[in-house]
Amino acid sequence: PFENAEFISILEDRNGDMWFSTTSAGILKLDRDDNPTGYSIRHGPSSEMVLSLYEDPEGSIWAGTNEGLLVLQEDQFRLFNRSHGLQFNGIFRMIEDSYGYLWASGNFGIQRMRVDDLLAVKHDETGEKRLNARLFDTSDGMANHETNGGVFPAGWQMNNGEIWFPTMQGIAIINPSLLAEAEGDMEVHISSIRFGNNEFSVSDHVSIPPGVHNLEIHYVSFDYKKPHTINYRYRLRELGDEWQSVENRNVAYFTALNPGSYTFEVTAEQFGVESGVASISFEVEPFFYQTRWFTALLLTGLFLAGYFVHLFYSKSQQGKELKREVDEKTTEIQERNQMLESLLKDLENQNNVLKDVAWVQSHELRGPLSKILGMVDVVKNYENFDSIGMDKDQLLDEIDSSAKNLDRIIRKLIADIDAIDKGGEA
Numbered sequence: 229p230f231e232n233a234e235f236i237s238i239l240e241d242r243n244g245d246m247w248f249s250t251t252s253a254g255i256l257k258l259d260r261d262d263n264p265t266g267y268s269i270r271h272g273p274s275s276e277m278v279l280s281l282y283e284d285p286e287g288s289i290w291a292g293t294n295e296g297l298l299v300l301q302e303d304q305f306r307l308f309n310r311s312h313g314l315q316f317n318g319i320f321r322m323i324e325d326s327y328g329y330l331w332a333s334g335n336f337g338i339q340r341m342r343v344d345d346l347l348a349v350k351h352d353e354t355g356e357k358r359l360n361a362r363l364f365d366t367s368d369g370m371a372n373h374e375t376n377g378g379v380f381p382a383g384w385q386m387n388n389g390e391i392w393f394p395t396m397q398g399i400a401i402i403n404p405s406l407l408a409e410a411e412g413d414m415e416v417h418i419s420s421i422r423f424g425n426n427e428f429s430v431s432d433h434v435s436i437p438p439g440v441h442n443l444e445i446h447y448v449s450f451d452y453k454k455p456h457t458i459n460y461r462y463r464l465r466e467l468g469d470e471w472q473s474v475e476n477r478n479v480a481y482f483t484a485l486n487p488g489s490y491t492f493e494v495t496a497e498q499f500g501v502e503s504g505v506a507s508i509s510f511e512v513e514p515f516f517y518q519t520r521w522f523t524a525l526l527l528t529g530l531f532l533a534g535y536f537v538h539l540f541y542s543k544s545q546q547g548k549e550l551k552r553e554v555d556e557k558t559t560e561i562q563e564r565n566q567m568l569e570s571l572l573k574d575l576e577n578q579n580n581v582l583k584d585v586a587w588v589q590s591h592e593l594r595g596p597l598s599k600i601l602g603m604v605d606v607v608k609n610y611e612n613f614d615s616i617g618m619d620k621d622q623l624l625d626e627i628d629s630s631a632k633n634l635d636r637i638i639r640k641l642i643a644d645i646d647a648i649d650k651g652g653e654a
Contacts, residue, residue: 237321237380239281239289247289249278255291255300269298269305279377282322282330284346292319292332297359299350308349313359313500315339315457320377321393323385325404333375333383333393337365338400340407345500360500363457364402372397414503416449416460416496421510434510436485443482449496449503462494471495487514596634603627 233253240246248256254276255267269276269291280292284299291298296309296317309317316336323331329340339361349357365373376382376394383393391402421428422444428434436443449458461471462480466488474480480492489511496503516522603626 235380236278236378237280237382239283241283241289242287247281249281249291250276252276254278255281255289267300267303267305269293280319280321280382282324284343284350286347286350288350290322290346292322294318297332297346299346301350306350308359312349312357313341313345313361315361315363318377320375321381321383323383323391325385325391326389327404329404331383331391331393331402331404332361333377335374335377337363337370337373338375338393338402339363342500358500362499363454365454367454370400371395375400414449414496414498414501416447416494416503416506418492418494418506418508419446419448421445421508430508434508436510436512438487438513438515440512441484443485445480445482445492445494445508446478447480447494447506448478449498451498454498458496458498460494460496462492465491465493485512487512596630596637599630600627600634603630 233250233256235248235250235256237249238246244260246258248258250256253266254269255278257265257267259265269278275294278291278293278298282290282292284290289300291300291305294317296307296312296314297319298305298307308314316334316339318334320333320335324343325331328343330343330346332339332341341359341361345357345359349359364370372395374396376396383391385391389404391404393400393402418430420430421434423436423440423442445462447460447462449455449460451458456476459473459475460478461473463469463471464482480494489509491507491509493505493507495505603623607623607627
């Protein structure tokens with residue numbers, strides 16, 4: 229694959245091996261015995277172009293490409309780009325100074341990063357480490373921020389430590405000794421809170437009326453040369469501890485916040501230097517139906533409604549129980565009344581039967597009895613039976629017939645009385 233490849237840059241490592249970057253075939257390595265090894269970078273959709281090479285203090289080879297920085301580890305490349313802290317991805321030339329910094333040129337200027345940061349991200353397996361790259365461009369004195377690349381060398385370090393990079397308008401000369409001092413402190417300020425046509429400064433007691441759905445908080449960190457290189461993070465403490473990164477945007481938007489008190493916090497970061505935390509507190513007022521007193525009143529009303537419903541239910545149940553008991557007692561009384569009526573009717577029937585028996589039997593009984601008594605009196609007082617028209621035998625027969633008739637009547641009377649005692653009718 230290297231037969232038709234064009235070489236861009238060359239690097240001799242500490243072991244004496246030679247490394248070549250190419251326009252279309254990745255990287256070629258020739259050891260001291262001229263044994264070649266090819267490395268395909270395979271980090272882009274189709275590009276195999278490598279623009280520059282760099283060996284770090286630990287002996288790892290780094291490659292500058294249009295997609296970012298690559299580091300070779302165990303014959304595999306790892307990519308680092310803007311998401312890891314670079315100011316731009318296209319790296320034309322990399323030069324290390326004597327103060328622990330690596331300078332990398334590109335179409336948007338020159339970025340500087342600590343070599344220790346390169347080693348840290350190389351060994352980081354968590355993805356939390358970042359490259360804190362500092363951008364230098366026309367605001368720092370460059371005649372043109374677009375440096376040249378694709379040729380070798382696209383930059384050079386002089387014996388006095390100066391670093392020269394070619395640009396579209398001449399040479400950019402860097403004296404690292406003048407820039408080795410520590411970076412100045414950063415500050416961030418909250419300028420205002422806005423909603424609708426209202427704007428409040430941070431010195432005001434900000435109270436957001438109910439019904440506001442869109443809220444803006446504006447903040448700023450001052451750098452008149454490179455404001456676009458400042459990155460911001462913010463959070464509302466009441467909504468969680470996690471910070472939200474918004475890169476260079478200097479306004480935070482919130483929609484439909486619930487009523488309550490909030491504290492907004494924001495920090496700024498530039499070239500690895502982070503500011504302190506600026507904060508502001510504000511309140512979102514509730515509608516009347518969102519207040520605690522309304523909630524308490526509503527709960528009280530619900531409690532009273534539940535109490536009265538329970539009371540009504542209890543009364544209803546008591547009424548049903550009372551009605552059931554009354555119905556049972558009424559049924560019992562009706563049954564007893566029916567029984568009494570039946571008994572009274574039976575008693576009345578028995579009385580009627582007794583009356584009939586007494587009346588009928590008394591008349592029937594008196595006839596034969598009177599006849600017997602009369603016959604007996606005749607027997608006692610008369611000696612001559614011819615005078616009464618019958619003889620003695622006829623008289624006795626008449627007495628016997630009347631006695632038998634009386635006996636029959638008495639027996640029937642006893643049978644009728646036994647039937648009344650047994651509940652029957654005569």
